Amino acid sequence: MEREAMEFDAVIVGGGPAGLAAAIRLKQLAGENGEDFSVCLIEKGAEIGAHILSGAVIDPRALDELLPDWKTTGAPLNAPVSEDRFLILSETGATQVPNAFLPGCFHNEGNYVISLGNLCRWLGEQAEALGVEIYPGFAGAEVLFDENGAVKGVATGDMGRLHDGSEGPNFQPGMELHGRYSFFAEGCRGHLGKQLIAHFKLDRDADPQTYGIGLKELWEIAPEKHQSGLVIHSGGWPMQPDTYGGGFLYHLENNQVAVGFVVGLGYQNPHLSPYEEFQRFKTHPAIRKFLAGGKRIAYGARALVAGGLQSLPETVFPGGVLVGDDAGFLNAARIKGSHCAIKTGALAAEACFAALCEGRQRDVLAAYPESFRQSWLYDELHQARNFKPWMAKGLWLGSLMFGIDQLLLRGKAPWTLHHSAPDHAKLKPAADCPKIDYPKPDGVITFDRLSSVFLSSTNHEEDQPCHLTLKDASVPIAVNLATYDAPEQRYCPAGVYEILRDEAGSPRLQINAQNCVHCKTCDIKDPTQNIVWVVPQGGEGPTYPNM
Template sequence: MAEIEREAMDYDVVVVGAGPAGLSAAIRLKQLDPDLSVVVLEKGSEVGAHILSGAVLDPVGLDALIPDWKEKGAPLDAPVTSDSFYVLGEGGRIRMPNALMPPLMSNHGNYVVSMGNVCRWLAEQAEALEVEIFPGMACSELVMDGDRVAGVVAGEFGREPDGTIGEGYEPGMELRGKYVMLAEGVRGSLSKQVIARYGLDADADVQKYGLGMKELWEVAPEKHQPGKVVHTMGWPLGKNAGGGSFIYHLAEPGQVYVGFVVHLGYKNPYVNPYLSFQQFKHHPMVADLLAGGKRVAYGARAISEGGFQSMPEAAFPGGVLLGCSVGLVNVPRIKGNHNAMLSGIAAAEHARAAIAEGREGDVLSGYSDELRTGPVGRDLKRVRNVKPLWSRYGLTASMVAGGADMWLNHARLTLFGTLGHGKTDAEATEPAEKHQAIEYPKPDGTLSFDRLTNVAYSFTNHEEAQPSHLKLRDPNVPVDVNLPRYAGPSARYCPAGVYEFVEEGGATRFQINFQNCVHCKTCDIKDPLQNIVWTVPQGGDGPNYPNM
């Protein structure tokens, strides 16, 4: 096949992804040197369209980046006013006293935010500094110069469903930089390639993940308490999977986030994370809040949960990984945006210094070291054992042991050293014959909803006349292996109804409804044989999250 000719544009720094990490890096670069040329490429239709996060924001990253953010009108309008944690049973609840919680778990001084709106505001600050931001530009390939990453290919459009070049084909452009910063979020397609190419995870533990699902509700005015934060664990997951929920009250009148996280290391292939989320909303505590309200939006995304021991090296020849591309979520705090911003700031400082010294395309090893030894590493290191304890011993034992370890880490001590995670989430999936099918209540259409109805509230759109961005390494595996051995788990773990096993003429066919995809990446993570590969669709396609 003939090589595709593309135009090229040169910048000092190319940033892939307009999330908190990428935008923070771009802003810091221009703060340090206004003459640097910086471009940010975003696959969503606009900045914020693909941003999905809880979120209670620790402003430490914003304080470091834009100290006068309040005066500049940052959308942090709901300071946390109350903070409670419950363990749920099917019909009841037990509140954990705040005094027993390790100090790092406190949300005092934090804000309930829409990270999509925070990123839209950050983009305005970046553009005021003359950062170029191009939404609708999916980055599909790396551009190599020998052994270093020299740029990315962005904006390719017009391939036919079979991958051939169509009549209106646009080859996209090569955006080249002295440094390339990958801020794609969890399980980014280019980040995966870079990690594999350079063996960046050779000395790291396996990465672990959760699936986070979230709905935006408008509730009755008398039930709305701006700044109220509630977290739960327990029902309805029980022993089938780890996870928990969050309920955050925004500043906007009546608006509440209701979210649910399921750890993807579960063994039973019959687990359906989405239906667990819908079941959760029928708990009396939640049902009372939502009664008479309406769901406004829905979304889902994977969450990196491996923590400190699962961080790959974050620097490679010609570039760096930022934010969730490294895996910087503090799992017990349910926070990663502050660390994402701090990683962008640190990367910018190291890249600018290298450019000023004429070191184009070097490995910025100092940045990778700073992530581990600086504020990000300190934040993650003190909670490093919470996730492996939960995976090994379940909810009750891990709450006791993990809580004790966090208290000791607060005093710079530890009970356990550094525990390992063991298997990947894909490897953790066991054959169906070892487990019983799980009967979930049917959604009632008032508090709980079927997947396809909810996907419509993610405002997802994909041009159908393009290749599916969900690739199968072996098209025979779903029907020949995953269905008989694992009872076809992709039909359950996907929160958007992308995967189906369809009976036709006495045979079973595996169907991929890529148009439904909300870009959560769960399939790329949880498929037992790692047979599904998530890649980017055409730029601008995917969810269009409002106020999420």
């Protein structure tokens, strides 16, 4: 069956803050100038916001620019930050760093504690009101190129293929969505964005990208323990000083708190489990006191991009742009990316609008990176550019040097530090690293992976091609297990990967793809880069409420 094709002025892949901001800004400009450009946005989740997971504390600066009347039109920013606390944890103690000693990037005055998923749902409503055509449940599966090699759009994934790839009784081929320009806003380690970076060699002048994995739970806690807008960050325990990581606890409205943990994916010890480190973090007295007596109501995990300015690839190519986390726009020092996503989506839309008005199509939107370099966002990311390179040198040295960088030099140091190697290349052989003894979950404060995946409402049709593909099926046993003790069993936060043994003791890798929460960690951290994440059928995966 041939694929049907639809034509648009702009095709946007991804219904997160970057893609929605791009759609809104393009339609705003069209309306202000009497134009009627067609804009189509596809989202692989079953609804806008279904796959969105972030801490989240948002800086509203970019939202102020995009939708100045958001406060009066129902935007779900209901918990202004009321207090900042930064804790350095030992195993049993906590030392609060005086706010006067914290760099400006750790201050949250004027920011809001939010559910980013709920904000995206609201942004989707604003986009549709402006005439954007939004199609949730459609995954961008393939980049399409025209006869000149420019991107002409995307194809959505087929529906109804069986496990062996054959066409099932309910098979429907994907659609082709053609655009004069295409926006890729898939979030961190985007499936198509990764391909475009390789195809056009967009990262040839950039440092290797670095990543983290963020794990998060949503809790309802006792009213007397709740303080709307309280923001707590932590460093130190349970991580070793040579491994980047830290926790957060954000108080939303309605007696809810978001508790989470971030582990840098440049860690060296293959025995480390980010999921178990998160569970340990919750047992610390300074964190447990908020959760005790409460109820866990949601769970999720997502990789985040953290390389900063020096790891940004080129963001434009013939026919398209990368925006938001698909390119790497996140300020790791501030632990914030939503404002970066909204700003870059809007800047790319402005460049696209000018090109459409001039009758151009599928050329390079050079005005987008130029406007970024002139923006406040570039200045912000430049000021924070040395954060992750310093922190890669260890908690204590990194904190000291970044403090000097920010408090004394105000982010204007005459040097820029660089990232030396990608995260997957940093794992050491298991035999060279100490094993880590993680306690069993108690079912009250700490939990196992499968009960957590249940709370994410993750669902995949089992009789379809596995979306977690292997370049070489022998590598998981011959290399990963033999050298690294199968680290995919531990870095995956959803129990997707298991080493099973037959009666003779021979091992094999089992992939439980139906558990996948689409965090992309396996695609990033696999030491041989043998695991390749591709999109499953549209509409599948987690369904995050209020995350």
